[in-house]
Amino acid sequence: MGHCFALVPLAGCIGQEDLWRLWRLACLDLYHVNWLRSIVARDGQRMLCWYEAPDAESVRFVLRQQGLAGAAVYSGRLADDTRNCAIGDAQVVVECRLDNAGDEAARALAQAAVVDALAAAGYPPGQVFTASGALVRLVAGDDAAGVSACLRNHDLAPGAVWYGRELDPRPPTLFEPAADTRTSPPGSDTLTLRSESRATGQQTADATCDAAIIGAGLSGICALERMLRMGLRVRLYEAGSDVGGVWHWNRYPGARIDSESYTYGFSFQRELLRDWQWRELFAAQPEMEQYLRFVVDRLGLRQHMRFDTRVASAHYDESAQCWRLQCADGEQVTARYLIAATGSLDAAQLPDYPGRDTFAGASCHTARWPAGGVDLAGRRVGVIGTGASGVQVIQAIASQVRQLTVFQRTPSYCIPQRNRSLTDADRLRIERDWDDILASCRASFAGFIHDFDPTPGLTLPRQAREDRFERLWQTPGFAFWLGNYGDLLMNDDVNEHACEFLRRKIRERVHDGETARRLLPDHPFGAKRVPLENGYYETYNRPNVRLVDLRETPIRQITPAGVLTTGEEHLLDVLIYATGFDAGTGALARIDVRGEGGQRLSERWREGPRTFLGLLVAGFPNLFIVNGPHNAAALCNAGRCIEQNVDWIAGCIEHLRERGCRSIAPSATAEAQWTRHVEDVADATVLSRMKHSWFYGGNTPGKPQRVGIYAGGARQFHEQCEAVAMAGYAGCILG
Numbered sequence: 001m002g003h004c005f006a007l008v009p010l011a012g013c014i015g016q017e018d019l020w021r022l023w024r025l026a027c028l029d030l031y032h033v034n035w036l037r038s039i040v041a042r043d044g045q046r047m048l049c050w051y052e053a054p055d056a057e058s059v060r061f062v063l064r065q066q067g068l069a070g071a072a073v074y075s076g077r078l079a080d081d082t083r084n085c086a087i088g089d090a091q092v093v094v095e096c097r098l099d100n101a102g103d104e105a106a107r108a109l110a111q112a113a114v115v116d117a118l119a120a121a122g123y124p125p126g127q128v129f130t131a132s133g134a135l136v137r138l139v140a141g142d143d144a145a146g147v148s149a150c151l152r153n154h155d156l157a158p159g160a161v162w163y164g165r166e167l168d169p170r171p172p173t174l175f176e177p178a179a180d181t182r183t184s185p186p187g188s189d190t191l192t193l194r195s196e197s198r199a200t201g202q203q204t205a206d207a208t209c210d211a212a213i214i215g216a217g218l219s220g221i222c223a224l225e226r227m228l229r230m231g232l233r234v235r236l237y238e239a240g241s242d243v244g245g246v247w248h249w250n251r252y253p254g255a256r257i258d259s260e261s262y263t264y265g266f267s268f269q270r271e272l273l274r275d276w277q278w279r280e281l282f283a284a285q286p287e288m289e290q291y292l293r294f295v296v297d298r299l300g301l302r303q304h305m306r307f308d309t310r311v312a313s314a315h316y317d318e319s320a321q322c323w324r325l326q327c328a329d330g331e332q333v334t335a336r337y338l339i340a341a342t343g344s345l346d347a348a349q350l351p352d353y354p355g356r357d358t359f360a361g362a363s364c365h366t367a368r369w370p371a372g373g374v375d376l377a378g379r380r381v382g383v384i385g386t387g388a389s390g391v392q393v394i395q396a397i398a399s400q401v402r403q404l405t406v407f408q409r410t411p412s413y414c415i416p417q418r419n420r421s422l423t424d425a426d427r428l429r430i431e432r433d434w435d436d437i438l439a440s441c442r443a444s445f446a447g448f449i450h451d452f453d454p455t456p457g458l459t460l461p462r463q464a465r466e467d468r469f470e471r472l473w474q475t476p477g478f479a480f481w482l483g484n485y486g487d488l489l490m491n492d493d494v495n496e497h498a499c500e501f502l503r504r505k506i507r508e509r510v511h512d513g514e515t516a517r518r519l520l521p522d523h524p525f526g527a528k529r530v531p532l533e534n535g536y537y538e539t540y541n542r543p544n545v546r547l548v549d550l551r552e553t554p555i556r557q558i559t560p561a562g563v564l565t566t567g568e569e570h571l572l573d574v575l576i577y578a579t580g581f582d583a584g585t586g587a588l589a590r591i592d593v594r595g596e597g598g599q600r601l602s603e604r605w606r607e608g609p610r611t612f613l614g615l616l617v618a619g620f621p622n623l624f625i626v627n628g629p630h631n632a633a634a635l636c637n638a639g640r641c642i643e644q645n646v647d648w649i650a651g652c653i654e655h656l657r658e659r660g661c662r663s664i665a666p667s668a669t670a671e672a673q674w675t676r677h678v679e680d681v682a683d684a685t686v687l688s689r690m691k692h693s694w695f696y697g698g699n700t701p702g703k704p705q706r707v708g709i710y711a712g713g714a715r716q717f718h719e720q721c722e723a724v725a726m727a728g729y730a731g732c733i734l735g
Helices: 015-025 056-065 102-122 146-155 195-199 220-231 270-275 286-297 389-399 422-433 432-445 462-473 492-509 513-518 640-658 666-683 714-726
Strands: 001-007 034-041 046-053 071-080 092-096 128-131 134-140 158-166 211-214 235-236 310-317 322-327 330-342 362-364 380-384 404-408 544-549 554-557 561-567 569-571 574-577 590-594 624-625 665-666 732-734
Touching: 001 056, 001 128, 001 134, 001 330, 015 034, 034 071, 034 092, 046 056, 046 158, 056 071, 071 134, 092 102, 092 146, 102 128, 102 134, 102 211, 134 286, 146 513, 211 220, 220 235, 220 330, 220 640, 270 286, 380 389, 380 561, 404 561, 422 432, 422 544, 492 513, 513 544, 561 640, 574 665, 640 714, 665 666
Parallel strands: 211 235, 211 330, 310 590, 330 624, 362 574, 380 404, 380 574, 404 544
Antiparallel strands: 001 046, 001 071, 034 046, 034 158, 071 128, 092 134, 092 158, 128 134, 310 322, 322 330, 554 561, 561 569, 665 732
């Protein structure tokens, strides 16, 4: 890392809040750039910034990302680090352009001339930046005219002399210190649910358990294990007949994870890795469901679970400071803490096509596939949707059916999964390197074994990028997406090059030119979660497979005999909806959740999700959300991000118990700050170019298009969460 400085022209005055917004837009973590200081001119025409960065090009990318592409950026050094000004003080900036840029001796002479001239006039020492082509000297105060005259008197002609105020570009801690609203001293709260009460056989009068968990997928299982380890009394409710969550409901042919199996499973007990033998690099749905049953039974968690039990409502009792749950079967439970492990992709969504219920054949959503399966052999089958689920089911069933008609709404950039069986040697290596694998996942952008290359792709020759694209395309999993150049999701030129590469691959694999054309996406790569495929494009070379582009011939209605588009009626025996989810908010909003003052969570989120860290909601004390809206999990290896979420929640509950507090909720200010931060980060990426995706709720009719995921990556998300915890749960109100 070295020093860089930038002379930035501005279109108008900016203040401290504007500077902080620019900081958040920069996605600095992705470029390994540390923005140190800024001086903004009083007239709003220019700004001086300096950084620690790998090189000047990294800074240029940050500036482009901020809409400040006209800046002159120099890689140099601090020749004099004397600093005699504080944030907010006035500073005079002397800009000198050097003609003999490559001459070190000439630069030293120019620096000495400026420094000596100012010292002779009585100006105090100040910082000096030198680089090939430029020199900048700072002078405390606002006497720009005097500094300019002094230099002219010594026959020196600076490029510009101006003054402004030093502003700190680094935003303060996002959230204010935690407020404690207790009226009783720590330890005197008889309603606090402590593990000791179970040990002594005592029961609190106002709760039947310490924590209630909704959902028995990865999130629920992880939360249950962690709460029991803390000594809490816990009850988990699951609408399905067994554990699994998405891996219980998504039983459709071809369902498979997109994380490397061994990185997706739980890490809280090494024995689970040793005793479970993963069969494939990317496990199929049956193996995933078997694995989760194995974990639950091995750890003895099943006794704490209630299956076939849907939670209908959860209301917060302000006087008792606990949650009261009502189940659809009449069971009631009261709990101090409510952990919503309902997942971000659980609320299956059917399109509102006219006549949907009139279809005479068999129909189902991929996320509600019948346990006994669907008879597809020799039948005419239609699939609506070509996202991740659609891609998987299409490539899996094409060889079984008589005729397969694919109704494509939006084409996707699919990359080869390159799945294979794991060998004994693979499993030995995984167990041997387990600690390093986990560390690699924690350090990566999205919790996978893949991580972005900090080298900006635009700095490299086009052929070099092309060669890297080919290597990544040949690598299993998300390497092409999440192991690519660091500016892939930020820079239009690099992203478009990747798009061209993938479109070319599609054309090479699909024989019919018109079909290939219809399969070509026109949105930026990475604006949607990328489906992994195993022979998807070759499926369209089969004589029994037909692609219908709904952008050209939209669906008019579902008929008893099939699907009627503006082009023709397609006769079907089976209709499969791979039409996605009411993502992020849908599963939780479908439960009657009410917080303080009886406010409904569904109403609170009517204009889009508002959260604190994606884990808490203002006005809903002790409601903890795992893998929900504004969380990093949508762009993350779910297993890794879920464990981080649960660890943070566990630490938060421990903090409450240690302080004798009964409740925690974020302040409205902290919630607004986090929500704004989530939106700013998304705006800085290609995600904002495709707001009709489920990342923005655009796939759900009537839902406002507000970003529902945290696009800054798992690593940055973890750092934000850790900072809040280390500051005593800053931004929260403890009751």
